[in-house]
Amino acid sequence: MQRLGLRLFHSHAGRELRHLLGVGIDWAESFHDVALGRPGDGIVDQFRIDHTVAGVERLITRCLELEPDPADVRVVLETRHGVLVEALADAGFTVLPVNPDLVARRRGPARKKDDAEDARICCLMALDQFLELRKLIPHGDLAGELRSIARDDERAARDQRRLLNRLRADLLATFPAAVAIAGDNSGDLGSPVMLKLLANWPTHAQLADIDADTIEAFARTAKHGWPDRFAARVTDALAAEHLPVRDYLIRAKATTIALTATQLLALRDARKAWERRMAALLLGDTRYGRAKQPRNPDPGKAVPGGEIYLSFPGLGDILAARIAGEIGDHIEQFDHPNGLQCYSGTAPVTRRSGRSELVIARRLAHNRYLGTAVHQWAFCSLNSSAWAREFYDTKIKAGKAHHSALRALANRWLEILWHCLTKGVRYDENIHIRNRSKALQPPTAA
Incomplete structure (x- = not known):
């Protein structure tokens, strides 16, 4: 029968x-x-x-x-x-x-x-009916836009670093006074006032031809906080002694320096616009004022769970947008936290055969955009989450390397994120620490 x-x-x-x-x-x-x-x-x-x-x-x-x-x-x-x-x-x-x-x-x-x-x-x-393949659940319009903008912003960030390094190398070779004006911090070299200065006067001779009053007026137009101090710094840097540079090299690099500065300015403006749009997609409205809060948030114009992503320590508008854009607006496609962890590449892979056992720390097949974002999230959370710092320090004391400890922390953050998204609740540090303390307590004897 x-x-x-x-x-x-x-x-x-x-x-x-x-x-x-x-x-x-x-x-x-x-x-x-x-x-x-x-x-x-x-x-x-x-x-x-x-x-x-x-x-x-x-x-x-x-x-x-x-x-x-x-x-x-x-x-x-x-x-x-x-x-x-x-x-x-x-x-x-x-x-x-x-x-x-x-x-x-x-x-x-x-x-x-x-x-x-x-x-x-x-x-x-x-x-093949026995082959388990995950069905594609397409992103909605808002989540799809968020993913596209976040990916473009990440590529622009890489281009920005590459162009800034190239600009610094060209300035060291032909215009070392500009590096002295910017100072030791490379971020000052990429500031709007420095980039606009190099776009207008890309050589030492061109900048030396203008007087201090013109430089101060330029700094004021570029919205520098202390235009008089900036003009004095430019004057001192131009008056300092530098090694001589060949004239042909200065002529060859002048257009390159101006072009690179213009490209960096365009990238900076585009990334600012993208950041405002990503914040609007997460919250339903653009942030305003010093408080950086939306005035009239509309849930219908926001990606589902946007406020949940922003409630996590270490996640700002950009990082939250990168993670939310890759996960999408259908968290139910991951029926378990491990599915999300494998998708991001943070879940380790264990290979056992006979007496041998090998643990592969990072999966080769994963969403690299999501994996990079959660790795950076784990690093940013060290200064804003007490348990995350404790977790990281424990891994380091156990002999783990820096990136291995961050990957383990990112794996734990994704598990917490999955539970918050599926339950529709914001992250609360106190609640998590209390639950974590209960889980770590040894069982009491009956």
């Missing part, structure tokens, strides 16, 4: 699987290779579409011809972003993004890269 029931169960599951359509896509910029398949039949069709409206419509129409129910169309491809992914999700298909390494491991011993073969592998993965 049990065997008969088992046979009926498998036959019923087989009938359900026959309605499934697997779609594998090897995507590119101008075209995409597609493979379609059914359970039991394998690959039934392979073709190539152009990255155009007509090509994507052809793909969707062909899939709906083979399977009228869009929910039963499982699409596996090696990216989770782009207009192709959005079009497939809008069509109602079940989109299952995978890491490219997962496809590469199934190419065979030769590891030969072929677009049509990769599409076939993706299709077979879509048909």
